[in-house]
Amino acid sequence: MDIHALQHxxxxxxxxxxxxxxxxxxxxxxxxxxxxxxxxxxxxxYRPIRFGPNEGDRTVVELATLLEGDSPIQDHAELTxxxxxxxxxxxxxxxxxxxxxxxxxxxSNVILATKxxxxxxxxxxxxxxxxxxxxxxxxxxxxxxxxxKGGHMExxxxxxxxMVEEGPAIAKWLIELGVLFDRQADGNxxxxxxxGSSKPRLLTCSDYxxxxxxxxxxxxxxNQKIHVLEFAxxxxxxxxxxxxxxxxxxxxxxxxxxxxxxxxxxxLATGGIGRxxxxxxxxxNHYGATGDGLCLSYRMGAKLAHIDTFQYHPSGAVYPExxxxxxxxxxxxxxxxxxxxxxxxxxxxxxxxxDVVSSSIIRECEEGRGIRTMSGxxxxxLDTPLLDAEHGPGTVEKHFPAMVMQFDRFGIDISxxxxxxxxxxxxxxxxxxxxxNSETNVKNxxxxxxxxxxxxxxxxxxxxxxxxxxVFGKRSGLxxxxxAGTMKQGKLTLQHLDRFRAEAKxxxxxxxxxxxxxxxxxxxxxG
Amino acid sequence: MATDxxxxxxxxxxxxxxxxTIEIAGKKVDVPEGITVIKAMWYAGMDVVxxxxxxxxxxxxxxxxxxxxxxxxxxxxxxCQMAVQDGMSFxxxxxxxxRKATYDIQTLQDPKQDLFNLYPEAPLCRNCNACTEACPQKxxxxxxxxxxxxGDFKSVSEMFMDCVxxxxxxxxxxxxxxxxxxxxxxxxxxxxxxxxxxxGLDTRIQxxxxxxxxxxxxxxxxxxxxxxxxxxxxxx
Numbered sequence: 001m002d003i004h005a006l007q008h009x010x011x012x013x014x015x016x017x018x019x020x021x022x023x024x025x026x027x028x029x030x031x032x033x034x035x036x037x038x039x040x041x042x043x044x045x046y047r048p049i050r051f052g053p054n055e056g057d058r059t060v061v062e063l064a065t066l067l068e069g070d071s072p073i074q075d076h077a078e079l080t081x082x083x084x085x086x087x088x089x090x091x092x093x094x095x096x097x098x099x100x101x102x103x104x105x106x107x108s109n110v111i112l113a114t115k116x117x118x119x120x121x122x123x124x125x126x127x128x129x130x131x132x133x134x135x136x137x138x139x140x141x142x143x144x145x146x147x148x149k150g151g152h153m154e155x156x157x158x159x160x161x162x163m164v165e166e167g168p169a170i171a172k173w174l175i176e177l178g179v180l181f182d183r184q185a186d187g188n189x190x191x192x193x194x195x196g197s198s199k200p201r202l203l204t205c206s207d208y209x210x211x212x213x214x215x216x217x218x219x220x221x222x223n224q225k226i227h228v229l230e231f232a233x234x235x236x237x238x239x240x241x242x243x244x245x246x247x248x249x250x251x252x253x254x255x256x257x258x259x260x261x262x263x264x265x266x267x268l269a270t271g272g273i274g275r276x277x278x279x280x281x282x283x284x285n286h287y288g289a290t291g292d293g294l295c296l297s298y299r300m301g302a303k304l305a306h307i308d309t310f311q312y313h314p315s316g317a318v319y320p321e322x323x324x325x326x327x328x329x330x331x332x333x334x335x336x337x338x339x340x341x342x343x344x345x346x347x348x349x350x351x352x353x354x355d356v357v358s359s360s361i362i363r364e365c366e367e368g369r370g371i372r373t374m375s376g377x378x379x380x381x382l383d384t385p386l387l388d389a390e391h392g393p394g395t396v397e398k399h400f401p402a403m404v405m406q407f408d409r410f411g412i413d414i415s416x417x418x419x420x421x422x423x424x425x426x427x428x429x430x431x432x433x434x435x436x437n438s439e440t441n442v443k444n445x446x447x448x449x450x451x452x453x454x455x456x457x458x459x460x461x462x463x464x465x466x467x468x469x470x471v472f473g474k475r476s477g478l479x480x481x482x483x484a485g486t487m488k489q490g491k492l493t494l495q496h497l498d499r500f501r502a503e504a505k506x507x508x509x510x511x512x513x514x515x516x517x518x519x520x521x522x523x524x525x526x527g
Numbered sequence: 528m529a530t531d532x533x534x535x536x537x538x539x540x541x542x543x544x545x546x547x548t549i550e551i552a553g554k555k556v557d558v559p560e561g562i563t564v565i566k567a568m569w570y571a572g573m574d575v576v577x578x579x580x581x582x583x584x585x586x587x588x589x590x591x592x593x594x595x596x597x598x599x600x601x602x603x604x605x606x607c608q609m610a611v612q613d614g615m616s617f618x619x620x621x622x623x624x625x626r627k628a629t630y631d632i633q634t635l636q637d638p639k640q641d642l643f644n645l646y647p648e649a650p651l652c653r654n655c656n657a658c659t660e661a662c663p664q665k666x667x668x669x670x671x672x673x674x675x676x677x678g679d680f681k682s683v684s685e686m687f688m689d690c691v692x693x694x695x696x697x698x699x700x701x702x703x704x705x706x707x708x709x710x711x712x713x714x715x716x717x718x719x720x721x722x723x724x725x726x727g728l729d730t731r732i733q734x735x736x737x738x739x740x741x742x743x744x745x746x747x748x749x750x751x752x753x754x755x756x757x758x759x760x761x762x763x
Contacts, residue, residue, distance in 0.1 A: 180722065212688065215692060
């Protein structure tokens with residue numbers, strides 16, 4: 001049936017639904033729902049990692065295979081450095097730019113290497129905003145508690161306390177650099193309420209928060225004349241033979257040559273794993289989100305945390321086909337947008353945490369209350385026209401210009417028609433385990449942003465990612481820079497790789513898989 | 528760089544697609560109707576490294592020129608946000624060597640006057656409007672350049688909030704202005720120098736420095752797992 005005919009029920013039931021309040025699930029019901037429907041609990045998608053620092057820990061098959069994968073670097077590779085620096089930042093998204101700017105500001109020589117262009121990242125797509133407790137009735141402690149609840153109480157308390165306490169200073173730094181956060185009439189920062197938060201705490205730049213921050217940070221990296229290597233994909237780290245990290249080897253994607261960089265410290269800010277399409281899910285992630293940093297640090301001996309849990313954002317587009325997996329911002333639900341099944345019913349409190357909302361959408365679809373598109377995909381409705389009905393005509397257009405433009409390109413007016421959505425693979429909740437300086441158990445190897453793990457527990461709260469990037473980008477940059485003055489550059493060796501290969505051999509790893517993946521294999525090989 | 532042949536573009540309607548004929552950089556290929564321009568390139572067997580970024584319409588990496596069947600007008604799009612149709616012809620825009628001025632945004636003394644030192648070409652706009660027509664984000668770019676020159680930085684910062692820095696406004700400018708870079712400077716200057724100072728933010732930073740939340744912290748951090756879970760349950 002035509003998709004437009006199917007949406008009538010959303011318009012018909014709108015007024016009745018507006019009278020309803022849907023209570024949040026009790027903790028017991030919520031656990032039951034998640035265990036039954038959340039993809040993290042699909043046992044067949046998981047297997048134990050066979051060797052390495054996380055031997056025996058379970059993760060999704062796609063990631064386990066890459067973590068156990070072999071390096072593309074041969075034993076006798078040439079390790080004479082092409083570049084030497086104090087701080088090597090790998091990754092050009094939010095965490096990478098923040099790390100580079102702070103290390104540079106503290107007087108260090110910095111090289112920032114990224115496999116695509118500076119700024120090509122998930123950060124640039126962040127629409128919902130950035131959680132910082134600036135409102136008078138809010139506090140860092142409340143931010144801490146909300147995040148713990150969202151993370152199923154498994155967040156690293158030390159990391160979390162650092163993040164929430166340093167948030168306001170980050171907001172000030174960004175404003176001084178020229179980031180245009182939305183304001184109240186009195187000039188104070190406007191805050192919105194995000195899913196899973198007890199207080200309005202989201203700082204926004206309309207629905208372009210990530211784009212605005214990244215425009216400014218990228219520009220600042222260039223203005224500060226930081227040495228940037230673009231289209232340089234990290235393929236192996238270097239160690240000094242005593243377990244400390246001393247640099248990295250890159251592949252120049254333009255000419256396939258290797259670039260060796262020696263550095264006193266390395267900051268990995270390589271982002272997430274959406275492009276591994278775990279369990280066949282579409283993803284909201286950028287082209288390069290292939291978990292490279294996880295593979296590189298794992299071979300160096302860095303321990304990973306919470307790598308069995310991923311965030312499936314509740315509202316990935318299902319229709320039109322061109323937008324599959326693309327994010328429909330949570331902001332729409334924050335402003336009161338309903339989720340509606342094929343029978344015209346609401347089925348979850350739309351402001352519950354992401355894992356709960358995603359699980360409930362999967363439940364509706366698996367129990368036959370989803371809406372099927374012509375191409376066989378299933379989803380539920382997100383009632384976007386409700387926002388205009390609730391807050392006045394023009395609300396959708398004014399508050400969600402990016403969303404409006406994205407759908408308008410395919411002839412869909414989201415202020416008049418509801419949007420069909422289904423969970424999309426969005427975020428890696430875990431990653432490389434770090435301390436409060438963003439350092440791993442491998443000396444002089446730092447990890448910042450989505451590639452790191454522990455801070456978000458088993459489910460990241462909306463709006464905490466942008467803050468994570470800025471706080472731990474800053475901490476890693478400052479710590480690495482602070483060390484540079486008093487330390488000598490270590491030797492460049494591949495001893496960690498010898499150890500890793502010996503272990504792989506012992507465990508009979510003959511998969512032939514080479515990691516990191518660098519870019520997903522979308523190019524059609526036959527036909 | 529590909530480690531396996533997993534092929535995510537073989538979606539159901541791509542498996543049994545209605546095929547259309549398009550031209551990619553002058554070469555005719557048959558691809559399934561309705562897939563995006565970037566997916567059409569993958570479908571045609573092209574490895575794309577430069578020209579793909581976020582795949583969500585935000586990073587501006589995939590700036591593309593296209594023309595539809597029998598229409599002389601060459602238009603612009605983002606390759607990840609545009610569906611192919613029969614008879615369409617497209618090519619990606621190579622990186623364009625526009626000049627970006629460098630500046631220390633925080634120490635500018637007179638940002639509105641500094642615009643003319645940093646981008647002396649900005650006031651030379653000849654009103655041809657090609658930049659506006661080239662903008663895939665539908666920004667009134669020409670108007671923005673004039674507002675920048677006349678010092679209305681606030682309006683420029685609002686108009687260019689949608690700007691993905693794809694740079695398609697730059698090659699068309701007959702006065703060699705890079706409007707996106709001018710607007711970026713103007714927006715940053717607006718934020719750093721002319722926007723209201725948020726007093727509440729400074730208050731909060733001071734409160735944290737003064738230890739206003741220390742009692743709350745010590746209460747929460749002393750709790751055992753069970754107490755903390757119970758306390759969390761009370762916060763709504």
